[in-house]
Amino acid sequence: DAMVIQNPRYQVTQFGKPVTLSCSQTLNHNVMYWYQQKSSQAPKLLFHYYDKDFNNEADTPDNFQSRRPNTSFCFLDIRSPGLGDAAMYLCATSARTGDAGELFFGEGSRLTVL
Amino acid sequence: GEDVEQSLFLSVREGDSSVINCTYTDSSSTYLYWYKQEPGAGLQLLTYIFSNMDMKQDQRLTVLLNKKDKHLSLRIADTQTGDSAIYFCADPSGGYNKLIFGAGTRLAVHP
Numbered sequence: 425d426a427m428v429i430q431n432p433r434y435q436v437t438q439f440g441k442p443v444t445l446s447c448s449q450t451l452n453h454n455v456m457y458w459y460q461q462k463s464s465q466a467p468k469l470l471f472h473y474y475d476k477d478f479n480n481e482a483d484t485p486d487n488f489q490s491r492r493p494n495t496s497f498c499f500l501d502i503r504s505p506g507l508g509d510a511a512m513y514l515c516a517t518s519a520r521t522g523d524a525g526e527l528f529f530g531e532g533s534r535l536t537v538l
Numbered sequence: 539g540e541d542v543e544q545s546l547f548l549s550v551r552e553g554d555s556s557v558i559n560c561t562y563t564d565s566s567s568t569y570l571y572w573y574k575q576e577p578g579a580g581l582q583l584l585t586y587i588f589s590n591m592d593m594k595q596d597q598r599l600t601v602l603l604n605k606k607d608k609h610l611s612l613r614i615a616d617t618q619t620g621d622s623a624i625y626f627c628a629d630p631s632g633g634y635n636k637l638i639f640g641a642g643t644r645l646a647v648h649p
Contacts, residue, residue, distance in 0.1 A: 532579075
């Protein structure tokens, strides 16, 4: 049974047209993450939530925003996608704080920008 | 700053052993992790090693840790076609709640 579910799996958008990717979890984990993964590159952490506490990475562009309305759901908003934002976006959760411990990943949302 | 490096590709024959290597820069991590990503899927934890251990064995998997050289390796014995995937080394040294990944090693298993 899927525990971290991402929708949509594939998203095609036009240059500059806002996009929202969603993530839901049934694990009741405190921490939720968004990673960006480009081809042959390491997944790059964009931001994470510890409960409602939002933690942005210093090099995450302002074009990327996130919302966590409750424990189960987290959204990634890309306000004005550029061609360089085409990537796989991975949502993950963790039950631990401090040492991140085991992360549970969704299957990812692949974003194409035309 | 933190950095995790891996070679990008490894090709092995079915039945042979695979060794995937990783180097990291931060030595304060409590654990180090190996994640596996199969085609079209998310990352999944494969195994991990506690930083005060040199070796951990888990069925066909052997993890070796050399803290002095900051080198981590994953050995897969009797590699099967089902082991074809991308393997990521991960280090929690990025800070509170953070996991830093290497670029991943794509393992191709051929007959």
